[in-house]
Amino acid sequence: MADPKIRIENLYKVFGPNPERAIGLVRDGISKQDLLDEHGHVLGVRNISLDMPGQSIQVVMGLSGSGKSTLIRHINRLIEPTAGSVIVDGQNVLEMSNKELRDFRRNRASMVFQSFALMPHRTVVQNIAYGLTIQGLDDDEIKRRVARWIERIELAGYEDHYPGHLSGGMQQRVGIGRALATDADILLMDEAFSALDPLIRYDMQSVLLDLQAELKKTIMFITHDLDEALRIGDSIAILRDGEIVQQGDPQSIVLHPVDDYVADFVKDINRxxxxxxxxxxxxxxxxxxxxxxxxxxxxxxxxxxxxxxxxxxxxxxxxxxxxxxxxxxxxxxxxxxxxxxxxxxxxxxx
Amino acid sequence: MPSWLTDIPQLDRTTLVGLRRSLDQAYRSFSREFGDDIEAFFEPLLFFLVWFEKLLVNAPWWAVLIGVCLIVWALTRSWKLIAGVIVAFLLIGFFGMWEDTMRTMAIITVCTLISIVLGVPIGIVMARSNRVQMVMIPILDVMQTMPAFVYLIPVVMLLGIGKVPGVIAVVIYAIPPVIRLTNLGIRLVDKEVLEAADAFGASPWQRLVGVQVPLAMPTIMAGVNQTIMMALAMVVIAAMIGVRGLGQPVLQSITNQYFTQGLLNGLAIVALAIVFDRVSQAYGRRIQKHRRGVIHG
CATH class of the missing domain: 3.10.580.10 (CBS-domain)
Structure with a gap:
């Protein structure tokens, strides 16, 4: 098999005053609770290894506090790991200089956020153009590209509105437009639909699947919702207390849960x-x-x-x-x- | 009972006098040594101040009024404010305070500009570093609470009396709010929006100019507004060291018990303050277009 698009190897993250010291304890298998109670450090992720093939959707699922949002931020290095490596297209993200990292974030990996994180002082058009402005493209080029995305994500007529005037679903369309406009081939989606109500969420999942059929991005999608994970994931990894407890395609997770924790998750879904x-x-x-x-x-x-x-x-x-x-x-x-x-x-x- | 229990331990008189004398001496020789250089440093500022004051004083009254109205219109787009400005300035002229008002407006404008040009960058640096903030906050506290007369002394010793020491005194007194509120505004910018800027590869400069400053703008503008108000409050004290304007007649009224003259000039200062305040606030609201209108659930 070809090399994976993204390879995460033995990734550890410990938050606290002295992570280098605490990581020894984590490697020795101290529990998350003991690490917090006795040593005052918070375990983010522990020994995560994950291969993501290109052009597919990798879902990372877990309850709050399982480390899933921490994990996704390692891929574009919004969070520095305590140990381990993140390799994208054969290049270690953690060894990039500041400038290389900025270029990586500008051109190769973009992100969609749970709380949308739109710029309240920029209009819909200006928000979608944000990544392109950062790249330093000229105005005509930006205008051309943004117009295409406005059309594609059905925001025509709202170009000059401010995000504060839009509904949640529309705001997240803008968030997706902003991420796609940079033409990065990696898309990081951190609970992108979790803040939306169920009908809109289902709608947005369809939007995402449609776009993916056409664009074939490499997507990491974080969620706490199993139905969502099963619907859009080509592959699913289930996270608990910072560790991957099971990974595989949706079917294998439903049919062969490795332990009670996963079994409990899948018990109520529509098989x-x-x-x-x-x-x-x-x-x-x-x-x-x-x-x-x-x-x-x-x-x-x-x-x-x-x-x-x-x-x-x-x-x-x-x-x-x-x-x-x-x-x-x-x-x-x-x-x-x-x-x-x-x-x-x-x-x-x- | 030992004496230190009944009387507070105290330096003896000769030591105290010696200390004061040597500190004063040192400062005096410093000002003899460098006074001219420092004065030369402020030469361009003085030149600009004189030019600007002459411009306002010598221009025909209607030209000034039209100019002020144009600026107010550009900043606020409010007819009501313009009407208020015209009434206020006509009344000021009618009661014979036009020239003093022009002088005061000149110095307030210059002091405000200096405060913004120095204060906003200082506030930004403060917001980026907790250590700088730790150092700056007590300094700002001292600047705001130290009686203005006290820091007038070294300024006058160094530069004599006149416009430049006046401007320095006013700026020291008026700059803290813009520094504090710039710092606060930038620190309050939504962390998630900043993370998004980082995630799209914004450089520190792009982050500052494109996200932090625009989102901190309402708070920064509140600081600018406060700075203008404090500068106006300093007009009378600045008059004590030779700054001409509405402060001088007020000072004169105190020594001669001219109640009406004091009241009229005081009211002129109030009128200027209201105009500056309303205009800067309306401008602050107008640049926050995205905050207007309905918010959907």
Whole structure:
């Protein structure tokens, strides 16, 4: 496999008066709470290694205090790590001079913030142009590029409004426009949609997925919302107390949680929207009839098709038309509901 | 009972007198040595002051009034303010205080400009370094609480009486608010917006000019406003060391018990203060366009 676009290696961050001393304790495995109570240092992240392939969305998920916002700020070095390295396109971000770092931030990695962090004294147009102004482009070029993004993120008519006059969803559109306008191929999104209400949030996720289908950026997306993570992540890393507890694609996290912490996270999600039919199919049999679907179809869609056709089976086919597997109604139902624990089974039996 | 319990320990008289005498002596020889150089240093300032004062005094009254109205319009776009300015200046002229008012306006304008040019950068440096702030705050406290007469003494010893020492005294008294509020304004700028500027690769200068100063502007303007008010309050004290203007008739009225003359000139100072205050505040509000209008939830 080619080198990853971004490689994070053995990253540690300890906040406090003397992180160099405290990091020894962290390496020896002191708990986050003990580090705080007994040594007065706060653990940010502990021994994080993560490879991000280019042109995909890496979601980092965790509850507040899990270190996810700290982690994302290491990639553009808004936070200096205590130990470890962050390598982008083969170059260690932590060894860059101030000037190299500024160029990196101007041209190669841009960021979207939870609280939008727009400049209140600049209009929508001026905000989107911010990164380009910093790059020092001439006015005509800036105007041309900004006009394109205004169109693309549907802010036409609001060019001369100030951010304070816009709704949250619109403000974050501006935030996204500002980040995309620089043409950086890395996009860092720190809980970008967490401050929005659910409907708008869903909307913005669609905006992001549409843009991504077209632009193919390398995106790190931080969230505390599992539904959001499963919807947009090509790959998900779950963080707890500064450590990665599990990483993998959405399906594997739902199907094989490594521990109770992750299992607890995934217990209430709609599995039909995550699990793909290819994962649960059984070998083809000749007598199976029913709708043909490809292996990446979500169970929910398979179930809908089978219900429409009143069919007990569905066939999974390859692009060539060859049947590679089949699933029954019972298979689909069993996979869509959570595997019951003993208590649940007993209740059914009574 | 030992004597130090009944009487506070005290230097004996001869030591105290000797101390005072040697300090005064040292300062006097310093001012003999460098007085001329320092005066030469302030030469351009004096030149500008004299030129500006002459300009205001010698220009026909209507030309000055039109000029003031144009400036007020450019800064505030408010007809109401312009009407107020015209009434105030006509009344001042009507009661025979036009020339003194022009002199006072000249010196206040110059003092305010000097305060801004020195004060804003000092405030910015203070905001960037906690150590500088730690050093500056007690100095500012002293500048604001030390009776103005006390620091008039060394200024007069060094430069004699006249316009330049007057300006220095007024600036020392009036500059603290603009320094303090520039410092405060920049420190209060939203950390998240600053982080965004960093994330997009802004250089320290781009950060300062593009984000910190514009967002601190309302607070800085409040400081400028306070500075103008304090400069006006110093007019009478500055008159004691030979600064001509509305302060001198007031001083004269105190010694001669001319109540009406004192009151009229005092009112002229008040009128100037109101004009400066309203104009600087209206300007401060006008540059904050983004704060106006509805805020959606």
């Amino acid at each position: 039909g929207k995550v699990i793909k039919v290819g994962t649960i199919m059984r070998p083809p049999t000749d007598e199976a009839e029913g709708p043909a679907v490809d292996a990446d179809t979500l169970l929910e869609d398979v179930a809908r098709l089978m219900a429409n056709e009143r069919s007990g089976w569905a066939r999974v086919i390859e692009a060539s038309g060859q049947v590679v597997g089949v699933v029954s109604t019972a298979d689909v139902m069993a996979s869509m509901v959570r595997r019951a624990n003993n208590g649940g089974a007993a209740k059914v039996a009574q």
